[in-house]
Amino acid sequence: xxxxxxTPGKIGHVIxxxxxxxxxxxxxxxxxxxxxxxxxxxxxxxxxxxxxxxCAVVAVPAKYVPQVMRDCGKKGVRGAIIISGxxxxxxxxxxxxxxxxxxxxxxxxxxxxxxxxxxxxxxxVDTLFNPRYKMERPRxxxxxFISQSxxxxxxxxxxxxxxxxGVSKFISYGNALNIDEVDLLxxxxxxxxxxxxxxxxxxTRRGKDFVKAAKKVSCSKPIVGIKAGKxxxxxxxVASHTGxxxxxxxxxxxxxxxxxxxxxxxxxxxxxxARVFAExxxxxxxxxxxxxxxxxxxxxxxxxCVANGLLVEPLSKKTAAEIRRKVPDxxxxxxxxxxxxxxxxxxxxxxINAMLKDKSIDSILCIVLFQTADIDxxxxxVISEASDLAKKPIVCCAAGGEYSRLHSQLLEEAGVPTFxxxxxxxxxxxxxTYYDEFRDSQK
Amino acid sequence: xxxxxxTPGKIGHVIxxxxxxxxxxxxxxxxxxxxxxxxxxxxxxxxxxxxxxxCAVVAVPAKYVPQVMRDCGKKGVRGAIIISGxxxxxxxxxxxxxxxxxxxxxxxxxxxxxxxxxxxxxxxVDTLFNPRYKMERPRxxxxxFISQSxxxxxxxxxxxxxxxxGVSKFISYGNALNIDEVDLLxxxxxxxxxxxxxxxxxxTRRGKDFVKAAKKVSCSKPIVGIKAGKxxxxxxxVASHTGxxxxxxxxxxxxxxxxxxxxxxxxxxxxxxARVFAExxxxxxxxxxxxxxxxxxxxxxxxxCVANGLLVEPLSKKTAAEIRRKVPDxxxxxxxxxxxxxxxxxxxxxxINAMLKDKSIDSILCIVLFQTADIDxxxxxVISEASDLAKKPIVCCAAGGEYSRLHSQLLEEAGVPTFxxxxxxxxxxxxxTYYDEFRDSQK
Numbered sequence: 001x002x003x004x005x006x007t008p009g010k011i012g013h014v015i016x017x018x019x020x021x022x023x024x025x026x027x028x029x030x031x032x033x034x035x036x037x038x039x040x041x042x043x044x045x046x047x048x049x050x051x052x053x054x055c056a057v058v059a060v061p062a063k064y065v066p067q068v069m070r071d072c073g074k075k076g077v078r079g080a081i082i083i084s085g086x087x088x089x090x091x092x093x094x095x096x097x098x099x100x101x102x103x104x105x106x107x108x109x110x111x112x113x114x115x116x117x118x119x120x121x122x123x124x125v126d127t128l129f130n131p132r133y134k135m136e137r138p139r140x141x142x143x144x145f146i147s148q149s150x151x152x153x154x155x156x157x158x159x160x161x162x163x164x165x166g167v168s169k170f171i172s173y174g175n176a177l178n179i180d181e182v183d184l185l186x187x188x189x190x191x192x193x194x195x196x197x198x199x200x201x202x203x204t205r206r207g208k209d210f211v212k213a214a215k216k217v218s219c220s221k222p223i224v225g226i227k228a229g230k231x232x233x234x235x236x237x238v239a240s241h242t243g244x245x246x247x248x249x250x251x252x253x254x255x256x257x258x259x260x261x262x263x264x265x266x267x268x269x270x271x272x273x274a275r276v277f278a279e280x281x282x283x284x285x286x287x288x289x290x291x292x293x294x295x296x297x298x299x300x301x302x303x304x305c306v307a308n309g310l311l312v313e314p315l316s317k318k319t320a321a322e323i324r325r326k327v328p329d330x331x332x333x334x335x336x337x338x339x340x341x342x343x344x345x346x347x348x349x350x351x352i353n354a355m356l357k358d359k360s361i362d363s364i365l366c367i368v369l370f371q372t373a374d375i376d377x378x379x380x381x382v383i384s385e386a387s388d389l390a391k392k393p394i395v396c397c398a399a400g401g402e403y404s405r406l407h408s409q410l411l412e413e414a415g416v417p418t419f420x421x422x423x424x425x426x427x428x429x430x431x432x433t434y435y436d437e438f439r440d441s442q443k
Numbered sequence: 444x445x446x447x448x449x450t451p452g453k454i455g456h457v458i459x460x461x462x463x464x465x466x467x468x469x470x471x472x473x474x475x476x477x478x479x480x481x482x483x484x485x486x487x488x489x490x491x492x493x494x495x496x497x498c499a500v501v502a503v504p505a506k507y508v509p510q511v512m513r514d515c516g517k518k519g520v521r522g523a524i525i526i527s528g529x530x531x532x533x534x535x536x537x538x539x540x541x542x543x544x545x546x547x548x549x550x551x552x553x554x555x556x557x558x559x560x561x562x563x564x565x566x567x568v569d570t571l572f573n574p575r576y577k578m579e580r581p582r583x584x585x586x587x588f589i590s591q592s593x594x595x596x597x598x599x600x601x602x603x604x605x606x607x608x609g610v611s612k613f614i615s616y617g618n619a620l621n622i623d624e625v626d627l628l629x630x631x632x633x634x635x636x637x638x639x640x641x642x643x644x645x646x647t648r649r650g651k652d653f654v655k656a657a658k659k660v661s662c663s664k665p666i667v668g669i670k671a672g673k674x675x676x677x678x679x680x681v682a683s684h685t686g687x688x689x690x691x692x693x694x695x696x697x698x699x700x701x702x703x704x705x706x707x708x709x710x711x712x713x714x715x716x717a718r719v720f721a722e723x724x725x726x727x728x729x730x731x732x733x734x735x736x737x738x739x740x741x742x743x744x745x746x747x748c749v750a751n752g753l754l755v756e757p758l759s760k761k762t763a764a765e766i767r768r769k770v771p772d773x774x775x776x777x778x779x780x781x782x783x784x785x786x787x788x789x790x791x792x793x794x795i796n797a798m799l800k801d802k803s804i805d806s807i808l809c810i811v812l813f814q815t816a817d818i819d820x821x822x823x824x825v826i827s828e829a830s831d832l833a834k835k836p837i838v839c840c841a842a843g844g845e846y847s848r849l850h851s852q853l854l855e856e857a858g859v860p861t862f863x864x865x866x867x868x869x870x871x872x873x874x875x876t877y878y879d880e881f882r883d884s885q886k
Contacts, residue, residue, distance in 0.1 A: 009816060090773055135814040136844040151737025151784065154814045155842045162844030202742060228742040231749035240775045241738035266866040267743065267842070294594025295684035299645060299671040300710065306674035330533055332683045341594065371578040371597045373452065399598045399710070401579040401605030423709040 002046060002068050003059035003084075004029030004037045011083065011129045012059045013038075015117075018132070019057070022124025026051065046071045055079040057117065057127050062086030065113065066098050073106025081127050082112035088175050089114050089243060100177050115174025116150035119157060121167055122193055128170075130154050141166010142195030142278040143271075146184045148173065148242055149228070152200045156271060164413065165275050168193040175242075182209045189217035196277040198270050199225045199261075203244025211259045218260030219442050222435050224273045225261040227252045260438035262431050272424055273431040276417045280393035282436040287311045288429060289361040290336035291351045293343040294369045297422065298336030301365055301397070304423045308430035312336070319358040326350035345378040352386045352394070363393045363429050367422070368411075370404040377407060384414030393432060397425045445489060445511050446502035446527075447472030447480045454526065454572045455502045456481075458560075461575070462500070465567025469494065489514040498522040500560065500570050505529030508556065509541050516549025524570050525555035531618050532557050532686065543620050558617025559593035562600060564610055565636055571613075573597050584609010585638030585721040586714075589627045591616065591685055592671070595643045599714060607856065608718050611636040618685075625652045632660035639720040641713050642668045642704075646687025650694075654702045661703030662885050665878050667716045668704040670695045703881035705874050715867055716874040719860045723836035725879040730754045731872060732804035733779035734794045736786040737812045740865065741779030744808055744840070747866045751873035755779070762801040769793035788821040795829045795837070806836045806872050810865070811854075813847040820850060827857030836875060840868045 001019060005012035012031070016038055019027050027040060028049045034042040043049050046056060046068065056072045058065060062084050072080060080103070087096035096113070103110050111117060117127030121140040128135065138160040147153035150172040157170050168191065171184055181204055188194045197217065204210045214223055227249075229238035235246035256263045264270040288310045292298040302312045315323075315335050324333050327347045332338035337355075339347040348366070355361050368379055387394045396418040398408045411418040419425040444462060448455035455474070459481055462470050470483060471492045477485040486492050489499060489511065499515045501508060505527050515523060523546070530539035539556070546553050554560060560570030564583040571578065581603040590596035593615040600613050611634065614627055624647055631637045640660065647653045657666055672681035672689035681689040699706045707713040731753045735741040745755045758766075758778050767776050770790050775781035780798075782790040791809070798804050811822055830837045839861040841851045854861040862868040 014816075129816070130814040131816055134816070134846045136846075147739070149737065149739025149742075151812050151814075152739035152743075155737070155740075155812060155847075158814055158843035158847065162848070200739060202739070226743075228739060228746060231746045233749050233755045234742050234746040237738075237742040237745045237755075237777070237779055240777055241742055241781065266747070266864055268864050268866075294592065294598070295680075296590070296592025296595035296643060296645070296671060297598075299592075299677050299680040299684055300595075300669075302680045303671060303674045303677040304709070306676050312676045334680070334683055336680055338684065369594050369598060371573040371594075371601055373457075373572070373574055373577070400601035403577045403579075404598075404601065405605070421709055421711050423711075 001027060001057050002030040004031045004034065004042060006034055006037045014129045014131060015057060015059060015083070015127050018126040018128065022126060024124070028053065046075050046077065049075065053077045055081065057081045057083065059083040062092065062095055066095070066102055069099055069102040069108065072108060073102060078108055080108050080110045081117045082110055082177070083115060083117055083127060083129065085114040087113050096175060096177065103178055109179055110177040111171065111179055112174045113177060116154060116172035119170040128154065128157070136161025138165060138167035141168060142193065143167050143198060143274045144169040144188050144191065144194040144196070145198040146171050146173065146181055146188070147200040148181070148202045148244070149200055150174065152267065156267060160271065165271070166278065180204070180206065182206050182213050185213045185217055185223070189221065195221060196274045197221065197223045198274050199223065200228065201225060202228050202238045202242045203246050207255065211255050214259035214261050218438065222277045223261045224264055224270050224277070225256055226264045226267065226270050227256070260435065260442070262435050268424070269427060272419070272428045276393065276395060276428050276432055279415055279417055280395070280432070281391055283362040283393050283429070283433050284436070285362040286433045287313055287360060287362045288365055289355040289358070290365045290367070291339065291348065291355070292336050292367040293339045293341060293372060293375065294367065295332070295338045297367045297369065297397070298338050301367060301422045301426065302336060304426035305365065305429070308426050310426065310430055310433065313360070316358055316360050319354045322354040323351050341372050342374045343372070344374045345376065345382050348379050349382045352383065356386060356390055356392065361392070363433070365395055365397065365425055365429060367397045370398055370407045371400055377410065380407065380410050380414060383411060384416050387416045393429065395419065395425050395429060397422050444470060444500050445473040447474045447477065447485060449477055449480045457572045457574060458500060458502055458526070458570050461569040461571065465569060467567070471496065489518050489520065492518065496520045498524065500524045500526065502526040505535065505538055509538070509545055512542055512545040512551065515551060516545060521551055523551050523553045524560045525553055525620070526558060526560055526570060526572065528557040530556050539618060539620065546621055552622055553620040554614065554622055555617045556620060559597060559615035562613040571597065571600070579604025581608060581610035584611060585636065586610050586641060586717045587612040587631045587634065587637040587639070588641040589614050589616065589624055589631070590643040591624070591645045591687070592643055593617065595710065599710060603714065608714065609721065623647070623649065625649050625656050628656045628660055628666070632664065638664060639717045640664065640666045641717050642666065643671065644668060645671050645681045645685050646689050650698065654698050657702035657704050661881065665720045666704045667707055667713050667720070668699055669707045669710065669713050670699070703878065703885070705878050711867070712870060715862070715871045719836065719838060719871050719875055722858055722860055723838070723875070724834055726805040726836050726872070726876050727879070728805040729876045730756055730803060730805045731808055732798040732801070733808045733810070734782065734791065734798070735779050735810040736782045736784060736815060736818065737810065738775070738781045740810045740812065740840070741781050744810060744865045744869065745779060747869035748808065748872070751869050753869065753873055753876065756803070759801055759803050762797045765797040766794050784815050785817045786815070787817045788819065788825050791822050792825045795826065799829060799833055799835065804835070806876070808838055808840065808868055808872060810840045813841055813850045814843055820853065823850065823853050823857060826854060827859050830859045836872065838862065838868050838872060840865050
């Protein structure tokens with residue numbers, strides 16, 4: 001940890017503290033002005049560390065970075081995460097070029113500079129310097145996130161932490177000195193703990209390589225991408241931010257489509273898609289079965305599915321008959337199945353089990369309005385047990401105040417993705433359906 | 444309260460309990476089988492009530508409703524809220540017609556049947572029969588909501604209660620015996636405590652009257668509408684739900700446009716629009732100023748604004764110079780203004796005040812990433828004070844985990860609409876801008 005600081009709140013303090021909290025390997029603070037930081041012996045330079053060093057985390061002013069990197073090179077350090085800003089992003093391209101030359105000479109793979117670095121929930125390498133009380137860290141899980149913007153990544157990690165979604169690796173790669181989005185994509189494509197890859201991109205210097213790598217990875221695991229700077233004005237903002245060439249919206253859309261990257265239009269969408277990819281099986285087609293205990297929500301869900309190119313077809317006679325046997329006459333046994341306002345968990349059980357067996361239904365959108373008198377938490381058992389056994393995706397929608405939120409959370413914790421917005425639920429089902437179609441087309 | 448019940452959990456019990464909790468007028472339980480309910484003297488019939496009765500809340504089985512209505516007519520009751528279901532929605536149109544004839548004969552204005560009824564935060568008439576522990580009630584405020592679906596209304600009220608948004612009246616009008624969406628629109632148009640009207644519609648029997656009434660009301664207060672059943676499949680679901688003729692999507696879009704109704708595409712949008720209408724001034728045009736402490740979010744915000752037809756134009760020289768004087772060199776003083784990751788509240792103050800004075804900026808989208816070390820709650824004072832004085836709308840975006848949520852909530856409570864999604868923030872600014880353009884076009 002080069003630039004380790006004894007002063008609370010300083011970047012070199014927050015990062016060291018974070019590393020000490022979870023990382024189980026040896027940690028060597030480096031700072032020429034300190035003998036000890038946070039109870040660890042502090043070294044004057046990397047070369048004075050007595051043991052082998054695998055990776056240097058560098059958080060010193062930009063002008064000192066070349067010297068640190070030379071030192072790392074001599075020491076045989078092969079990886080560096082350079083947090084420090086003050087390079088090409090502020091017009092200081094010469095300094096960045098110098099660091100690049102040093103890294104090349106010593107064969108050092110570099111994340112950064114000008115980045116938040118890395119959060120890995122498995123090794124607990126955590127270089128994010130946002131204070132832990134302000135930014136939560138997510139639990140272990142299957143989603144990895146590559147971000148050209150540190151801030152965007154930080155917000156998403158914070159949110160994932162609060163929602164309890166599992167993350168494998170987050171990588172903020174900043175100015176991409178010698179590792180860029182294409183390298184990271186290839187790496188995560190092979191990473192065993194990564195089931196879904198999310199990307200926030202402002203641009204790429206390697207368009208063709210990106211499409212090639214993404215297409216290859218997409219065939220084995222889904223990539224969810226958001227392209228910032230699609231509008232002309234947004235592209236100008238990109239130039240002021242990371243200096244990337246934003247490229248035209250249409251070119252990016254075509255590239256994503258060609259590579260099977262599922263495009264998200266907002267950050268909440270990125271993570272909604274990712275968590276459903278991580279938790280649910282893929283649908284075999286685009287036919288959705290809808291269950292509700294409120295008719296209006298059934299109508300809105302139908303509209304939202306159809307707007308996304310999903311099909312809401314009439315129930316098969318067999319499925320309708322099976323549900324009909326177990327629900328009262330005044331329930332509407334069509335698609336949507338409206339179990340009506342006095343539905344209890346038995347009716348949900350009847351509808352969901354019949355739909356699971358029906359081969360003409362590829363995914364299930366299950367709406368539960370917890371405001372009604374006859375719904376209780378038994379419905380959570382019913383849905384989560386169905387979801388555990390299901391070979392088709394099930395997502396839920398439950399909206400409202402505290403009581404509904406608590407129950408949504410319980411559904412989530414039981415492994416059933418639960419949305420407060422029908423549109424979000426339908427968009428997400430459409431996204432995983434689209435990806436399944438891409439995969440099929442590649443066979 | 445006709446159908447008052449002594450049994451906890453029964454509709455006639457929940458409603459009576461709700462009325463007793465808030466309503467300050469006289470309440471007379473009616474039930475031929477009880478002498479006392481919840482400590483109140485219970486009457487055998489409406490006609491036996493010794494004093495004048497303004498409104499009857501009716502929650503008895505459908506077959507008894509005609510007799511109750513005749514009794515109300517004789518007693519001179521001029522208003523009724525019929526909660527009971529079992530009429531045209533289950534094919535029992537004759538019974539509904541009978542009740543309609545009785546209501547006409549005695550000149551009784553009827554909400555319902557087959558509805559949740561009314562929630563009025565001012566008079567505290569509350570006939571919603573969802574248990575209070577499952578469904579929160581919103582505080583007093585300027586938003587009123589007319590809903591053809593009781594369930595949709597219940598969810599929205601519950602959510603508004605939990606979020607602390609203020610509501611004036613919620614009316615679930617069910618089968619619209621002799622009061623329909625057009626009547627309610629005209630009523631709320633004149634209602635002094637209603638600043639914004641929201642509508643969930645599946646159809647209308649009076650298309651021309653609806654457009655005429657909506658256009659008149661729109662000239663003085665905004666109407667936010669969501670039309671369910673816009674897809675062919677959704678229209679079928681409408682037929683099974685309320686039996687309305689859903690009408691074609693294009694006809695509804697044209698009707699909304701002509702009448703100045705702001706169309707929302709999802710329920711969260713309905714209320715997002717409504718709360719900004721209720722809390723913020725209207726913009727004078729479509730030029731947005733964006734402030735951020737994370738570059739990526741600035742880019743995404745720009746894209747989201749432009750996608751909505753809003754303009755993100757370069758800052759005027761004067762405004763840029765004014766901000767420049769108060770922020771460090773490495774901040775990006777363009778539009779978006781990127782105050783960068785180490786921004787404190789002073790920088791926000793500089794940017795927001797300069798934008799408020801700039802006549803070439805019509806609304807402000809202010810992004811605050813609370814994950815960063817240098818942001819503290821002082822920024823809430825800065826933004827809310829600016830918002831209090833502003834003659835242009837300010838909305839915020841803050842996303843993340845618990846720390847960010849708490850601060851978002853504080854911003855909300857200080858009167859600044861705060862979104863966790865940039866897209867939602869931009870959509871909302873676009874909605875209020877569209878409405879302002881409609882109003883201008885009518886002058």
